[in-house]
Amino acid sequence: MANDSHARPDIIRIAHAIFYVTDLARSRDFYVNLLGLNVLHETDGALYLRGVEDREWTLKLELAPEAGVKHLAYRVRSDADLEALITLADTQDLPWRWESEVDRPRLLRLQDPFGTPVAFYAQAQTHPWLLQEYHQHRGPGLQRVDHVNVMSPDVAGTMRWYMDELGFRLSEFTEDDDANIWAAWIQRRGGVHDLALTNGAGPRLHHFAYWMPDAMSIIRACDILAGARRPELIERGPGRHGISNAFFVYIRDPDGHRIELYTSDYLTVDPDFQPIRWHLDDPRRQTLWGARTPRSWFEEGSLLEAFEGGWVRSQPARLQGIPVNVI
Ligand SMILES: [Fe+2]
Structure with a gap:
């Protein structure tokens, strides 16, 4: 049903993903040494990475026993948009909670009606970009x-x-x-x-x-x-x-x-x-x-984390078959 009973949240853009990885040193070699992503923060068991234009981290790698995806996050315009998302979640019985991350103190985690873990935030600590720091660019850029x-x-x-x-x-x-x-x-x-x-x-x-x-x-x-x-x-x-x-x-x-x-x-x-x-x-x-x-x-695809923990159970596709031109 279309949203006509409450304000629609103003989503700006896709902003980050959090990947669970099983060997952080191996992932670091891939993302930092080979692809040249920049390490913005490093903690025990996690790396926060960004491209040269990103003013915030855009990919967090978090050490975990199994590989998967914690959530996909979107930036919204203001705190009022987070409130609108809570209203939407309550209206549609979607589970939600507040979480926090490095540089992102108010992260609204919810689960969309199809099971995908998504997060939204308005405020972030930003950092000077590296776009014109060409001497710091590594790998393919x-x-x-x-x-x-x-x-x-x-x-x-x-x-x-x-x-x-x-x-x-x-x-x-x-x-x-x-x-x-x-x-x-x-x-x-x-x-x-x-x-x-x-x-x-x-x-x-x-x-x-x-x-x-x-x-x-x-x-x-x-x-x-x-x-x-x-x-x-x-x-x-x-x-x-x-x-x-x-x-x-x-x-x-x-x-x-x-x-x-x-x-x-x-x-x-x-x-x-x-x-x-x-x-x-x-x-x-x-x-x-x-x-x-x-x-x-x-x-093939990556598992998504369920709201209550564990993995979202995969449902078979409604449309069966693979398009032409496949090897
Ligand atoms: Fe794509």
């Missing part, structure tokens, strides 16, 4: 958090909730002949997406994406992984998506969490922007150049 992609057993329902209740807008979507929606790209900040929803068993995290300065920096990331004798961590690409027009590569961290390095999409800020529809069987939507997508990309 990850620039800023860009988006998150969640595998969802009910893409249409999830998309509708985020649009109706949280004000997300649709950029692109994949549909079959029966008007089933297999994937959707929705946004708050005027780019192609803050959140992508992909048909699959879940909810699970499909990937977390960083914006890159250019296509060469993505190729450099591949060269660095190859040089380190870790080419098996390159799962898909590099290539150019039809959807979003972005140049991309997907890589897997030592725990299997999937990271996308992404650049060169487009703006959606004009009020007359019309969502772009792709047919499910159009191979150009996945990769404009026609390269095939490995099956693992459709089937």
Whole structure:
């Protein structure tokens, strides 16, 4: 049901993810030594990382017995928006509580109606960016958090909730002949997406994406992984998506969490922007150049932490099958 009884929260953008990892030294080697993410804070059992444009940490790695995702977080405009989210949660019987994190003293953790752990905050301690501290740039130069992609057993329902209740807008979507929606790209900040929803068993995290300065920096990331004798961590690409027009590569961290390095999409800020529809069987939507997508990309994802602890139980996808052009 659309939100018409209370103020809609003003969500600015996707802001961070917290990954549980099983070997912090191994993860540090991947994210810091190879990818060049910058360590903003370090505590016993956790690393807080950011790209060179990020003024806050955007990825926390937390040591845990099992790999998974604690939550995905969005920044909101003000404390009033957090109150609006609490009203929404109470209205829809969604569990919520206050938590705190380094630099983020008031973090509203709730569970969306589909089981995804999400968190929201308004206030954050910011830090000078490193964008023009070129002498400190390392590795391929990850620039800023860009988006998150969640595998969802009910893409249409999830998309509708985020649009109706949280004000997300649709950029692109994949549909079959029966008007089933297999994937959707929705946004708050005027780019192609803050959140992508992909048909699959879940909810699970499909990937977390960083914006890159250019296509060469993505190729450099591949060269660095190859040089380190870790080419098996390159799962898909590099290539150019039809959807979003972005140049991309997907890589897997030592725990299997999937990271996308992404650049060169487009703006959606004009009020007359019309969502772009792709047919499910159009191979150009996945990769404009026609390269095939490995099956693992459709089937594997990271577990999400349940509100009461443990993992969110995966539900089978409502739509069954894998699109064409898969190896
Ligand atoms: Fe993506």
